[in-house]
Amino acid sequence: MxxxxxxxxxxxxxxxxINYNEEAVKEAAEEALEAxxxxxxxxxxxLTAGMVVVGDLYEKKDYFVPELLMCADALYxxxxxxxxxxxxESRGEIKGQVVIGTVQGDVHDVGKNxxxxxxxxxxxxxHDLGRDVPLEKFVEEQMKTDADxxxxxxxxxxxxxxxxxxxxMIRERNPNVAIMLGGAPLTQEVASLFxxxxxxxxxxxxxxxxxxxxKNLREMRKK
Amino acid sequence: MAEFTGKQRVRAAYRREFADRVPFYPILGHCNxxxxxxxxxxxxxxxxxxxxxxxxxxxKYKPDIVVMVGDLLKEAEAMGNVLKFxxxxxxxxxxxxxxxxxNLGKLRVPNPSTxxxxxxxxxxxxxxxxxxxxxxxxxxxxxxxxxxxxxxDAESLLKDCRRDPEFVHALMELTTEVSHTSALALATTGVGxxxxxxxxxxxxxxxxLYREFIFPYHQRLFTQLRDAGLGLTIHVCGYADPILExxxxxxxxxxxxxxxxxxEQMVGLSSGKVVVIGNVNTRLFYTxxxxxxxxxxxxxxxxxxxxxxxxxxxxxxxxxxxxxERIRWFxxxxxxxxxxxxxxxx
Numbered sequence: 001m002x003x004x005x006x007x008x009x010x011x012x013x014x015x016x017x018i019n020y021n022e023e024a025v026k027e028a029a030e031e032a033l034e035a036x037x038x039x040x041x042x043x044x045x046x047l048t049a050g051m052v053v054v055g056d057l058y059e060k061k062d063y064f065v066p067e068l069l070m071c072a073d074a075l076y077x078x079x080x081x082x083x084x085x086x087x088x089e090s091r092g093e094i095k096g097q098v099v100i101g102t103v104q105g106d107v108h109d110v111g112k113n114x115x116x117x118x119x120x121x122x123x124x125x126x127h128d129l130g131r132d133v134p135l136e137k138f139v140e141e142q143m144k145t146d147a148d149x150x151x152x153x154x155x156x157x158x159x160x161x162x163x164x165x166x167x168x169m170i171r172e173r174n175p176n177v178a179i180m181l182g183g184a185p186l187t188q189e190v191a192s193l194f195x196x197x198x199x200x201x202x203x204x205x206x207x208x209x210x211x212x213x214x215k216n217l218r219e220m221r222k223k
Numbered sequence: 224m225a226e227f228t229g230k231q232r233v234r235a236a237y238r239r240e241f242a243d244r245v246p247f248y249p250i251l252g253h254c255n256x257x258x259x260x261x262x263x264x265x266x267x268x269x270x271x272x273x274x275x276x277x278x279x280x281x282x283k284y285k286p287d288i289v290v291m292v293g294d295l296l297k298e299a300e301a302m303g304n305v306l307k308f309x310x311x312x313x314x315x316x317x318x319x320x321x322x323x324x325x326n327l328g329k330l331r332v333p334n335p336s337t338x339x340x341x342x343x344x345x346x347x348x349x350x351x352x353x354x355x356x357x358x359x360x361x362x363x364x365x366x367x368x369x370x371x372x373x374x375x376d377a378e379s380l381l382k383d384c385r386r387d388p389e390f391v392h393a394l395m396e397l398t399t400e401v402s403h404t405s406a407l408a409l410a411t412t413g414v415g416x417x418x419x420x421x422x423x424x425x426x427x428x429x430x431x432l433y434r435e436f437i438f439p440y441h442q443r444l445f446t447q448l449r450d451a452g453l454g455l456t457i458h459v460c461g462y463a464d465p466i467l468e469x470x471x472x473x474x475x476x477x478x479x480x481x482x483x484x485x486x487e488q489m490v491g492l493s494s495g496k497v498v499v500i501g502n503v504n505t506r507l508f509y510t511x512x513x514x515x516x517x518x519x520x521x522x523x524x525x526x527x528x529x530x531x532x533x534x535x536x537x538x539x540x541x542x543x544x545x546x547x548e549r550i551r552w553f554x555x556x557x558x559x560x561x562x563x564x565x566x567x568x569x
Binding site: 065066067070073105107113132160184 | 309384427
């Protein structure tokens, strides 16, 4: 396959995600495999590249949550085709592991699900606990998976208070874990007050924040 | 000079007139429950306790308007959602009526006098209206989109809009009728009717989706209710700038916007067509300083009060974790900056 053809297929993967066209993504993903394009490359330079553009469109308010959800659906259609064909050596180093969930008493999970997608796109392994998650479940799951990051979401001020307790509980069992908080009622100030290491202001910056925390965490562990 | 009552100040704002100052109120529900030592579960389920909380709040802060803040699930509950009521937090759905879309055919418009907590809420509003003579008292009915979300779950409904638009329209037909029936019942208690449509916000939906799946139902609902003689307010949470013009077009009388939306844009687009309500940042009630609260109140008044048709309020409900001191700062700033003639806008 010529480089030109390869770029054309990758472009269709990317555009398919941006235009939330599941059919087009499926077709392009299958074509990529048939043409011998490396699956990992197709994911990174096709699907993920598309999702990065989607993130920008959202930040610019050209796209809104419904579009993000549809783009994510198209992304997963592609991942389902390509994932089984990733060669072990091209997987590279796994960025990190994240335990994520919406806090106890809160069932608003649209934001949490968007953040989860962004983490997956960025190459993290995500353990999703769902919504209305009892505080001790965050502690247990972190211990079980040895995840680097625990990300907790709340949509309401009443349930937000549970986060502070969760942060304490996680720290008590394992001080070497980075904790990130997010959701409508949160601010940087509140997140710091609750003892978190990071604050996710939007789906867009959650991953940036996570990478920053991860770097700090690894430097701290080296010492 | 005779002291104006809250009711008179609000009436003046609706008539494009000026009383002694801008009418103002913080949206207080859970804060009043805490003030009266009542837990959230009792506040949401027991009319006597709910009204006791609201009367305590009124006596303490003397706002011009008292809104009977409840939860957003009472209509969905009356239609089949199963709720759980934690003692100290707002109720949530444990099971939604439309987890399976095919159940839509089985759902009926609930009877406000008999089903779920709908009669409980009407009783709360009736009692509050009796006891709060000088304030304007307002009650809430959920809008059609918010009821639809509660019945189906947000993410599922957003996906239905793409995959099964006919289902969404059928559901909106039903929930519009639910809002209509509930609003008429609420009006009989004598309180002002506000349509709570917090989820029709561009923090969750897109403008395109609003125009296709929500606007036609809002327009119909507001037309029907206006024909029945009701004055109506709509409240939208979060960021709503891309749909402010559409909201005005629905024919609603007053629009209450949250702090992420632009009050300046709202006032500009409305140019007196609707009464504008908003939009003090509610985060200041748990993180703000006195100076920040004053600056925020002043911003709202400077932006919107000049031509009357404005009520100063919080962008959304004041969070239960707010401090009494900060609520007082809000009230003091309203007194300080709200006097007519409104401060000149540079």
